[in-house]
Amino acid sequence: MIYNLPFYAVIIIIAIGLYVIAFKRNLIKIAMGITIIQSGVNLFLITLGYRKDGLAPIYTHLPSQTSIPEGMVLPVPQALTLTSIVIGVAVLALILSFIMALYREYGTLDTYKMRRLKE
Amino acid sequence: MIETLVTHAPILIIAAPLLVAFILPLIDKVSKKGRNILVLCAVVFTLVLVIILYQDVIENGMRIYTLGGENAHVALPSGYHVPVRITLVIDALSIFMVLISSLISFVGLLYSFAHVKGEGTGKFYTLFLLMLVGMLGMEMTGDLFNLFVFLEILSISSAALISFYIRKGQPIEASIKFIIISSLAALFVLFATGLLYGEYNLLNMGALANEINSQTGGLTLLSQLAFILLLASFALKAGSAPMHMWLPDSYGEAPGAISMFLVAGTQASLYALLRVCFTIYNTAIDASIIGGLLIILGLVSIFIGVTMALIQIDIKRLIGYAAVAEVGYIFLAVGVGFFELAQGELSAYGLKALQGGIFHIFNDVLDIGLLFLVTGAVIYMTKETNLNKLGGLARSMKYSSFFFLIGLVAVAGLPPLNGFASKILIYEAIYKVSPLLSIIAILASIFMLAIFVKIFYSVFMGPKLSSLSDISEAPKLMLASMAILSGIMIFFGLFPGYIVDNLVTPAVNALVDNFTYITTIMGGI
Numbered sequence: 271m272i273y274n275l276p277f278y279a280v281i282i283i284i285a286i287g288l289y290v291i292a293f294k295r296n297l298i299k300i301a302m303g304i305t306i307i308q309s310g311v312n313l314f315l316i317t318l319g320y321r322k323d324g325l326a327p328i329y330t331h332l333p334s335q336t337s338i339p340e341g342m343v344l345p346v347p348q349a350l351t352l353t354s355i356v357i358g359v360a361v362l363a364l365i366l367s368f369i370m371a372l373y374r375e376y377g378t379l380d381t382y383k384m385r386r387l388k389e
Numbered sequence: 390m391i392e393t394l395v396t397h398a399p400i401l402i403i404a405a406p407l408l409v410a411f412i413l414p415l416i417d418k419v420s421k422k423g424r425n426i427l428v429l430c431a432v433v434f435t436l437v438l439v440i441i442l443y444q445d446v447i448e449n450g451m452r453i454y455t456l457g458g459e460n461a462h463v464a465l466p467s468g469y470h471v472p473v474r475i476t477l478v479i480d481a482l483s484i485f486m487v488l489i490s491s492l493i494s495f496v497g498l499l500y501s502f503a504h505v506k507g508e509g510t511g512k513f514y515t516l517f518l519l520m521l522v523g524m525l526g527m528e529m530t531g532d533l534f535n536l537f538v539f540l541e542i543l544s545i546s547s548a549a550l551i552s553f554y555i556r557k558g559q560p561i562e563a564s565i566k567f568i569i570i571s572s573l574a575a576l577f578v579l580f581a582t583g584l585l586y587g588e589y590n591l592l593n594m595g596a597l598a599n600e601i602n603s604q605t606g607g608l609t610l611l612s613q614l615a616f617i618l619l620l621a622s623f624a625l626k627a628g629s630a631p632m633h634m635w636l637p638d639s640y641g642e643a644p645g646a647i648s649m650f651l652v653a654g655t656q657a658s659l660y661a662l663l664r665v666c667f668t669i670y671n672t673a674i675d676a677s678i679i680g681g682l683l684i685i686l687g688l689v690s691i692f693i694g695v696t697m698a699l700i701q702i703d704i705k706r707l708i709g710y711a712a713v714a715e716v717g718y719i720f721l722a723v724g725v726g727f728f729e730l731a732q733g734e735l736s737a738y739g740l741k742a743l744q745g746g747i748f749h750i751f752n753d754v755l756d757i758g759l760l761f762l763v764t765g766a767v768i769y770m771t772k773e774t775n776l777n778k779l780g781g782l783a784r785s786m787k788y789s790s791f792f793f794l795i796g797l798v799a800v801a802g803l804p805p806l807n808g809f810a811s812k813i814l815i816y817e818a819i820y821k822v823s824p825l826l827s828i829i830a831i832l833a834s835i836f837m838l839a840i841f842v843k844i845f846y847s848v849f850m851g852p853k854l855s856s857l858s859d860i861s862e863a864p865k866l867m868l869a870s871m872a873i874l875s876g877i878m879i880f881f882g883l884f885p886g887y888i889v890d891n892l893v894t895p896a897v898n899a900l901v902d903n904f905t906y907i908t909t910i911m912g913g914i
Contacts, residue, residue: 314583364548371558375558386559
């Protein structure tokens with residue numbers, strides 16, 4: 271039961287992020303919402319990769335008595351998470367620079383007041 | 390020599406534009422002309438490799454390229470085999486999509502040479518090549534996680550390109566909408582990838598398909614959830630109806646050639662959708678329900694696209710809504726095909742629907758792309774996007790108006806152009822499912838004709854406006870790129886049988902036959 275706790279946390283975090291994106295009007299908060307969902311997905315991937323009593327697949331760091339591949343984990347989820355964090359930073363930087371440029375042109379961050387496209 | 394080239398073509402197709410994209414800013418500091426030549430070389434090199442690889446794939450069947458090893462499989466001491474290495478899988482469907490993307494990139498590049506001027510042009514080409522890499526990667530990868538990575542490369546570079554010209558802020562508004570929606574979609578793709586990894590410990594699409602299709606007693610809840618997430622995210626990125634709101638904005642605000650390139654980008658997402666539906670899940674999921682869902686999405690897209698296009702006064706937004714309707718046709722055809730797949734053996738008209746749908750992917754890019762190029766030229770010359778303030782341009786822009794007329798006839802699905810060839814296949818096939826569907830599809834085409842005749846009349850016909858008296862013809866390179874597209878369209882329209890037999894049917898067979906895909910990847914294990 272206690273082992274399922276991270277999965278509940280993932281669901282809650284993603285739900286909070288979706289709520290923020292759907293109901294907040296400030297663009298900075300929407301950017302935060304995207305980041306929150308990113309963290310939720312990353313937490314999900316890391317939790318998937320957890321194996322009880324698993325060993326990190328680094329040969330030089332193994333405890334002395336273990337036979338070689340026994341108990342080593344395949345580090346795919348960790349690799350996925352690292353890649354996803356890097357991509358997340360790129361997306362966040364792009365969104366924030368768009369927000370800056372938009373503020374310079376419109377003088378507001380309220381999405382309800384950005385309607386030049388609809389005119 | 391040529392054999393080595395073909396063997397390594399898959400990775401070279403991705404690596405060449407990627408490498409050039411990152412050395413471009415350096416060359417840009419030295420020589421502007423050198424930079425242009427280098428970009429052109431990269432794109433032409435990719436196109437040539439794609440054509441060589443295309444011939445090979447059609448003759449010898451699927452090709453798998455494994456990065457960092459002879460074979461994708463790693464055998465554990467316990468005898469457990471699993472494909473863990475990163476693979477590029479090129480079957481007839483992927484090479485068909487890759488051909489579209491690289492062709493469109495070539496045409497778009499020629500157009501951009503004339504269109505994009507001034508400061509920061511070097512960055513434009515860097516982003517352009519990255520966008521090409523994203524598309525090609527999505528269409529060739531054999532692994533779900535790399536699909537996500539390339540999807541993000543495509544989204545980030547497209548978002549930056551949409552607002553390449555800031556103007557009064559509208560392009561940034563379109564961009565921010567685009568990037569928020571695409572990163573949300575991409576995150577859900579990643580979440581679904583995680584779900585599938587948790588379920589099957591696999592990321593390779595062929596191996597996943599093997600596990601999913603050999604499962605007895607139905608799919609687990611988590612795999613169904615993953616399917617729904619993937620379907621929704623890729624349908625959103627492909628611009629199907631209830632999730633289409635970002636599409637007219639970004640098409641409308643992007644610079645000329647990029648609007649066309651974005652159409653090819655949405656088709657890459659559509660390809661990912663097809664892969665998920667037909668290859669990974671196939672009949673493991675309840676194909677009749679999902680097929681019905683795709684048909685409904687298609688109908689709604691056609692309806693919303695056509696009705697919203699009627700009331701637009703901004704010329705590029707109008708074409709953007711028409712693009713939504715065109716995507717609807719593809720969804721309709723693919724939905725019918727998937728629906729038919731549920732009855733076990735694929736019937737003749739299910740096959741015909743898929744042929745129409747796959748053929749329409751190519752035609753959609755060509756038709757809508759040509760219209761975007763012509764309107765891009767009009768906007769470039771007149772600096773005006775409002776339909777009510779344009780008029781009489783046929784007097785000063787003869788060739789452009791002729792190309793617009795070709796695009797108009799094709800997009801409305803009139804013979805003898807390519808739009809007719811694929812739409813008649815779709816009408817015929819969906820008539821068998823329900824006559825009502827094909828009535829709606831034909832009616833929407835008639836509406837489309839009305840809409841585009843309206844634009845043609847108000848932009849090109851009529852007396853010369855005094856405000857537009859000093860307009861001249863578009864630059865030669867722009868006309869050349871339009872001429873290439875029109876040439877291909879006329880060729881497709883005149884010899885549809887040849888194209889369907891040689892280009893479309895292999896792709897459809899590769900799409901339907903997921904057994905070959907799985908066995909080739911699993912390699913006799």
